[in-house]
Amino acid sequence: MEPMIGSRHRLPPSDREPVRVGAVSPLTISEWPGRVCAIIFCQGCAWRCRYCDKPELVSVREPARLGWQRTLAMLEARRRVANNVVLGGGEPLVQRNLFSAVMQLRERDFQVGLHTAGIFPERLEKVLPWLQWVALDIKALEEDYLATTRVSGSGRKAMASLERMLASAVPSECRTTVHWQLMDEDRLIRLADRLAAMGVRDYAIQLARTRGNLDPGLENRPAPVNTEALWKEIGARFRRFTVRETTRPASREVNQGFAVP
Numbered sequence: 001m002e003p004m005i006g007s008r009h010r011l012p013p014s015d016r017e018p019v020r021v022g023a024v025s026p027l028t029i030s031e032w033p034g035r036v037c038a039i040i041f042c043q044g045c046a047w048r049c050r051y052c053d054k055p056e057l058v059s060v061r062e063p064a065r066l067g068w069q070r071t072l073a074m075l076e077a078r079r080r081v082a083n084n085v086v087l088g089g090g091e092p093l094v095q096r097n098l099f100s101a102v103m104q105l106r107e108r109d110f111q112v113g114l115h116t117a118g119i120f121p122e123r124l125e126k127v128l129p130w131l132q133w134v135a136l137d138i139k140a141l142e143e144d145y146l147a148t149t150r151v152s153g154s155g156r157k158a159m160a161s162l163e164r165m166l167a168s169a170v171p172s173e174c175r176t177t178v179h180w181q182l183m184d185e186d187r188l189i190r191l192a193d194r195l196a197a198m199g200v201r202d203y204a205i206q207l208a209r210t211r212g213n214l215d216p217g218l219e220n221r222p223a224p225v226n227t228e229a230l231w232k233e234i235g236a237r238f239r240r241f242t243v244r245e246t247t248r249p250a251s252r253e254v255n256q257g258f259a260v261p
């Protein structure tokens with residue numbers, strides 16, 4: 001059961017800027033399946049995925065582009081249209097005070113979702129009870145992670161996060177971003193097998209953008225010939241299976257969605 005939000009959770013003034021906001025998209029239907037929501041793109045990430053399509057959000061040194069209080073004011077102004085807020089990025093959990101951000105949103109009666117790559121399993125565990133939904137990006141078989149994230153040990157972290165997410169009662173989606181230079185059919189089927197065996201029920205494939213990636217050396221490899229058969233084979237392992245043509249909006253579009261009240 002979800003914990004109660006009470007006065008003991010009121011935050012000290014020092015937590016009034018809990019995250020660095022890189023951008024905000026105030027209204028979207030594509031970031032939380034079935035819900036109209038706003039999304040806050042937190043600045044900074046600890047990994048350097050070659051296919052990352054928002055390179056401007058990766059640096060942890062980049063200053064905030066929008067203050068937290070102003071972000072909250074913008075969300076409040078639109079809450080009749082979107083009472084759901086997704087914390088995305090970048091990697092939201094790279095922000096040490098993300099818990100405070102979640103609490104401030106919950107205190108204002110927003111429903112809160114999280115996009116994460118599972119980089120910080122312990123931080124994820126701390127915020128999980130306060131969330132209404134989580135989307136966890138599982139990028140590859142654990143042993144293949146380094147080729148995508150360029151960070152050793154990243155697969156172990158992601159799997160530890162997946163275990164915590166599945167052990168919680170929070171509705172969740174597991175998703176894999178596929179770039180055909182970094183993934184092949186055999187590996188994708190083996191990954192789907194592994195995820196299904198771990199207890200994943202809702203799974204999505206997101207086809208990576210092939211322009212504007214963090215690694216400009218990635219080639220635009222064509223998809224395998226019979227992807228429909230591949231999706232059918234993978235989808236049979238899950239209760240719900242979705243294929244999305246692209247990941248989140250490209251950086252240019254993120255900035256177009258950036259709104260200031």
Ligand code: SF4
Nearest residue numbers: 045047049052090117
């Ligand atoms: S794809 Fe996600 S986890 Fe990877 S570098 Fe980009 S923001 Fe970080």
